[in-house]
Amino acid sequence: MEEQSPQEPELIKKIRKRRISIPKFRIPGGGKFKYFVIAAAVLVFAYNLLFVYVKPNEFGIKVVRLGINRGVQQEVYTAGLNLVVPGMQQMYRLPRDVQVLELTDYPKTAADQARKERVAHIQTSDGFFVDVDVSILYRIEDPYLVFTKIGPGSLFEDNGIIPKAEPALKETLGKLTTEDFYNSFMRVDKAREARDRLNEELNPKGIRVEHVLVRYFRYSPEIQKNIEEKKLKDQLVFTNQAAARAAREEAQLKKIVQEGRVVVDVEMEQGRAYVTRKIAEKDLYVRAKKAEADLLVKLAEAEKVRLKNDALKGVGSERMVGLKMADVYKGLDLIVLPSDGSSGVNPLDLDNALKLFDVRKGGAQ
Known part of the structure; x- marks a missing residue:
């Protein structure tokens, strides 16, 4: 082996x-x-x-x-x-989709796919410093310009948007005072100004910023305490001013109400005077028309009498007078009158009969 x-x-x-x-x-x-x-x-x-x-x-x-x-x-x-x-x-x-750059000290609150950088440290116009959390939404509009002027890969972040973000924010948001940061309208207006400032620099390189969103801002604890105390004092002043203004407005309201009531009373009196005047004018008009009517009636009656007298002076009037005188004598039982001489009575001689009975004095017409 x-x-x-x-x-x-x-x-x-x-x-x-x-x-x-x-x-x-x-x-x-x-x-x-x-x-x-x-x-x-x-x-x-x-x-x-x-x-x-x-x-x-x-x-x-x-x-x-x-x-x-x-x-x-x-x-x-x-x-x-x-x-x-x-x-x-x-x-x-x-x-080619929307990119997000987060400037924050709290990366857990940022978007998962966002590029995260340190918070923007901005000095206000009155000399204080504030840390501002900002979200910048942007997109690549012209990739050829981005590639040739900035570079490939993630250089559009490192050499493009990131170096320009904080300077633009300092230039625009730095115009605000410490208290102006609490004014949402002014803060949004400066955020839009920062967006326009970034676009001026990045558009020629193929990048367009869609929005600049200020999410949070923080002062140091001492400054924050001073701001809160000043805010409380300002609120007290504003409360007193509002109460004084409310009192003035209430007095003005009472004055307007009283003036309105006086105006209403005057108008009511003028209305009643107008009604009285119209009633008087109506009564005057009625009386005038009645007087005119009565005058017309009297004139008509006088005209009737005149016409009747004229008619009596016509042919046969003497016989009518005689008949009337005969009616007058009907009530006498016996009367002895001379019928001749200067005192003779002729029943048809009305004038002589009137003189005889002392109804008309001698010589009266």
């Missing part, structure tokens, strides 16, 4: 000692299946070597290393398989 080397593996020792037989494995199907496996392996290798898959949320930028038209190609490749010759061409992929 051969001498065993102390460095031989234990398994080989057992094989030599016991002569263990190792079974031979055979590929099912013989040589055809072996060739099929080899062909499939070659195809998979060629697929991985020659084709690059660009995802739906990616841009593809091809760089030609050797051959015609070398350099970065302006054509932007979209989702799908793209042929890339190994050693001669190379495909770089850039994201």
Whole structure:
């Protein structure tokens, strides 16, 4: 038996000692299946070597290393398989969906896929410092510009958005005072200004900032305490001012109510005077019309009398008068009257009869 080397593996020792037989494995199907496996392996290798898959949320930028038209190609490749010759061409992929840059000291509160950097440390216009948590939402608009002016891979973050973010925030949010940060309208306005400032620098490089969102801001505990105390004093002042303004408004309201009541009373008196005047005008009108009617009636009666007198003065009037005088004398039993001379009585002479009975004085007309 051969001498065993102390460095031989234990398994080989057992094989030599016991002569263990190792079974031979055979590929099912013989040589055809072996060739099929080899062909499939070659195809998979060629697929991985020659084709690059660009995802739906990616841009593809091809760089030609050797051959015609070398350099970065302006054509932007979209989702799908793209042929890339190994050693001669190379495909770089850039994201096409919205990217998020989080400037925060609390990474657990940030988005999982976001790029996280330290919080923005900003000095306010009145000399205090504030830490601001900011979310910057942006996207790659022109991957060719990004690739040629910034670089491939994640350089659009490292050399693009990140170096420009905090300076733009300091330039815009730094215009606010300590108290202005609590004014949401002013804070949002400066955030929009920061977005526009970033776009001025990044648009020529193919990146567009969609939103700049200020999420949190924190002062030091001492400054925060001073701000809260000042806020409480300001609120007390505002409360007193509001109470004084409310008292003035209430007095003004009472004055307006009283003036309104006076105006209503005056209008009511004017209305009653108007009614009285109209009633008087109505009565005057009625009396005037009645007087006119009475005058017309009197005139008509006078006209009737006149017409009747005129009628009596006509032919046969003397006989009618005589008949009337005869009716007058019917009530006398006996009367002796002279029938001749100057005192003679003519029954038909009315004037003489009136003088005789002292009804008309002599000479009266």
